[in-house]
Amino acid sequence: MKNNLSLFKNKSFLFFFFAALFGVLGEGIYGLTAIVMVLEKTESVVEIGKLLVLTLLPSVVLAPFLGVLVDRFNKIKLAFLCNLLRFVAIFIIPASVAFGFFHVSIFYVSILLSYVIWFIIEPLKESILKEILSPEEYKQGISLVQGAWQLGLLASAIIAGMLMDRLGTTEAIFTASLVYILAGFLFVGINTKGDKAASEIEGKPTLKQYRSELVQGWIYIFQNKKVLYFALATSMVLPFFYSINTLIAPFNYQTLKGDGISLGIIDSGAGFGSLISAILCTLWVRNHAISRVVLVAISLSALSTVLFSLTTSVPFAFIMYLMMGMFIGMVKVLTRLLLFEQVEEKFIGRVMTSVSFVSLTVSIIMSLLIAFIGEASLTYGYIAISMGLIIPFVLTWKGSKFRSLTNLFVKKEKRSDKEDGVYDAY
Template identity: 55%
Template structure:
């Protein structure tokens, strides 16, 4: 493994991917935070914020399983470009309606509906592109660097959105967020085709419904039978609902507990970006030295502890630093669990596997958003404790994944020895 950890950035395909991700996350961070502020200002209810999150998730739950087949078969760049352009148009509907004086919650809901269908097709597409442009020795470094791009984007977006909301208004913040998807689309288009070449069978046979069904079930069978990857896939699927859970709570916590403003909300939310950026740096530089499985297990435990500590703060400054710690451990869980999935999943299945992750994540995020937003209207502290307690599930998944990986390693070693001695006998 190369000692120059940033050598990947010199590779054009990875560089274009990195920049596209950074720009896209900047837009998503601004749009997500501004949407929360918009709904909370219109309704005053955390539960309404939770319902908004459900609206962002539900359509994608239906589409996620089917998107993987298309991602594994067709030009991933073009799918990514199309998704970015759909988001651009869908999000710009909101500020245009503001300036035209016809904005309603219904228009906002339509925008959310279409923009997040595109978003949750885009995310597994990006995972598939990343897998195809990295070699095995650079999975963790590449994922960590992209995670760093995520966190720089989230950090910058939180600060920018908070200031813009206070000084110019929510409509301008949403306008900026929508416009970011145009340059992101351009950078995805610059990536040279990273898809797996079609086999002779694929080229000679049209993609019929029967063929689609076979490929779809092939992906699910692979997921269910791959014991090494299955449990780490389940762990990976928890990061999104956890992120949604604390996102639902951050604005009510800032308003009701800290008596904060849009600027303080942006400051605290940026703490998660700083923490996850630190996580990405550590995962990048220590990729060859750390035991990913044990570090993942410890990070899940410490994530729960730091979340409870955050809920007990009543100072903006303390909340900011505590949120840095939360972001650090969320970053660890995201990078390490994805690294293990990449290690144990063949490239030709990565699109279908990552859309499986997306499906599981979306379903859990719907439940999490409704649960914590309902509890938040009664007790914000109890909501945070509930989120932390639910981390028992990824802990169990990780334990079972470690066990399955060890069993597979022993089996492989035993098979190699048996093969060796058979060769000796012959």
């Protein structure tokens, strides 16, 4: 643990850690409050599914093109700008209420804009983290950042529940918008080795260059089967979260007969569990059989999801949600570790935006499917979610069977260097 905590002596990592923490805090408050607002106005699980699709659809269109943007331009400036724009996108809701011109269309515009920006920020953060840490620090760093993500998720659920019950949904959304101002300024304190490289690119990229770099990224993924399968497995985590988010509010109000506080408490269980998973992964990452642990964690995620659907009390629901968060949190951290071990740094932006593209597309399908199933039966909805986890299980298993193409290239380069050495000797 000492070696892991020593990362905080790295000023750039310290700023990044708290920027990630506050970013997820704002996202958690905003996301949970938005679901409650829709449920209050429509009392329909299907409408919640439609809302989640609305958060994803524009980003599906943009995701394939963002990788080149992330790999080419100054990441710190882009991160600051994205956080500032997300503040504006969210702030228009409380501002419109305060000045008396609020309409539901404004809410949906806010959702569209804020989540387009959100899915630029996420692969951008992955790329920044890769640049500010050495290869030796990266495994511990990603686990610690995952801990920040889960801590923000945990705190945001409790804070959102309290704000909604005591102040109202508008005030909760206003609080979420302010958090992004703080996160944006924290990014300014980060120095990355990639900023200089980005600034050295002469001129603006042409459409031909842009298309060429995009195609190179896709070719790289498909040629390296290990990267392909681990990228697809990583892509299945977000659909799981969106699926359970589709059903959590209806389950709380309809099955458990709860309120905003109980919703926040149950939802915080996922944060607690995921925080535990981040700590476990931080302590465990030096071991080698990561893929086996991922397979076990996926299986236990499916089991705990089914058991959660059978709960009838808030305390037991909290415990089961904690278990769900812990196991799927392990899947999220460890599948990323498996993926990043295989990806060359120059392709990281394009690989992660490809992961985002697949995640978003599958999340749309899953959100609508689970919403329609949940409208008929919440229990069947949770069973369908658990069955969907068969996909990342199979992908992880298949990915572990392939040899790394990157390693093969390294071996070829070493053989080539030896041959050159022989010729030089003569």
